[in-house]
Amino acid sequence: MSLITAAGLGVHYGGRKVLFDIDFQMERGEIVTIVGPNGSGKTTFLRALLGVVPPSSGRITRAKGVSVGYVPQRLHIDPGLPLPVSRFLSLPKRRSASEIAQVLDRVGVPDVAAQNMATLSGGQFQRVLLARALLVKPDILMLDEPTAGLDQPGVASFYRLIEEVRREIGCAVLSVSHDLHVVMAASDRVVCINGHVCCEGAPHVVRAAPEYRALFGLGTGGALALYQHSHDHEHDHDHDHTHEEKDHAHHAG
Numbered sequence: 001m002s003l004i005t006a007a008g009l010g011v012h013y014g015g016r017k018v019l020f021d022i023d024f025q026m027e028r029g030e031i032v033t034i035v036g037p038n039g040s041g042k043t044t045f046l047r048a049l050l051g052v053v054p055p056s057s058g059r060i061t062r063a064k065g066v067s068v069g070y071v072p073q074r075l076h077i078d079p080g081l082p083l084p085v086s087r088f089l090s091l092p093k094r095r096s097a098s099e100i101a102q103v104l105d106r107v108g109v110p111d112v113a114a115q116n117m118a119t120l121s122g123g124q125f126q127r128v129l130l131a132r133a134l135l136v137k138p139d140i141l142m143l144d145e146p147t148a149g150l151d152q153p154g155v156a157s158f159y160r161l162i163e164e165v166r167r168e169i170g171c172a173v174l175s176v177s178h179d180l181h182v183v184m185a186a187s188d189r190v191v192c193i194n195g196h197v198c199c200e201g202a203p204h205v206v207r208a209a210p211e212y213r214a215l216f217g218l219g220t221g222g223a224l225a226l227y228q229h230s231h232d233h234e235h236d237h238d239h240d241h242t243h244e245e246k247d248h249a250h251h252a253g
């Protein structure tokens with residue numbers, strides 16, 4: 001059985017139809033990336049899968065006992081509120097000091113337990129959010145643009161961490177991302193949402209789909225094009241293929 005399934009999912013806010021007719025399922029260990037223009041309903045879709053936004057139509061089904069760890073797109077914490085990281089990680093469920101130390105170590109910020117949430121850097125904050133998601137021992141890790149605001153090395157190292165964690169605990173990963181050149185390399189499936197699912201499939205299939213091209217264009221505006229570039233271009237000279245993607249500053253046409 002799929003870990004989570006949406007059948008005919010629709011979400012309305014007031015009279016406004018934000019999502020409609022979405023059929024989706026996720027299998028154990030799968031890596032799925034959601035793409036779509038701003039305001040196309042990606043966050044709403046994750047929140048509906050989480051059960052915090054009620055469907056206006058259709059149904060969400062989770063396999064029995066499935067746990068979901070969620071890294072939200074943003075989380076506002078009042079800078080005037082003294083909230084140490086350790087206390088944040090103990091909400092809503094109390095966690096032991098050793099559990100907290102272990103998970104912070106795992107996400108690469110071993111020294112922040114006593115620090116106030118409001119004083120963390122952007123990169124540390126994202127890692128603490130990831131730590132919180134990992135504490136639930138997720139079968140599915142849901143990440144909503146988790147690297148927004150990080151610099152390029154920060155983005156790359158965050159996704160490396162996600163990949164390591166996934167290998168260790170075998171969870172499925174569902175991300176909303178614009179950092180496609182980083183994340184797509186490891187995606188089994190890409191789902192392009194614009195109110196409904198306009199196309200889905202392996203990264204190269206979605207890249208070629210007319211629906212995707214209509215939304216993102218063919219050239220430099222299409223992040224998928226950037227990702228795909230390093231795989232489909234012709235080399236006119238021999239060079240080291242182990243370089244990082246960011247070394248490719250030019251875009252596919």
Ligand SMILES: Nc1ncnc2c1ncn2[C@@H]1O[C@H](COP(=O)(O)OP(=O)(O)OP(=O)(O)O)[C@@H](O)[C@H]1O
Binds near residue numbers: 044
């Ligand atoms: N709680 C809400 N009440 C009313 N409208 C909402 C609510 N949340 C989102 N919306 C609207 O629903 C639409 C989809 O929003 P959503 O945040 O899901 O899009 P998104 O694809 O994640 O966007 P972005 O890429 O900009 O993060 C937007 O027009 C937004 O204004």
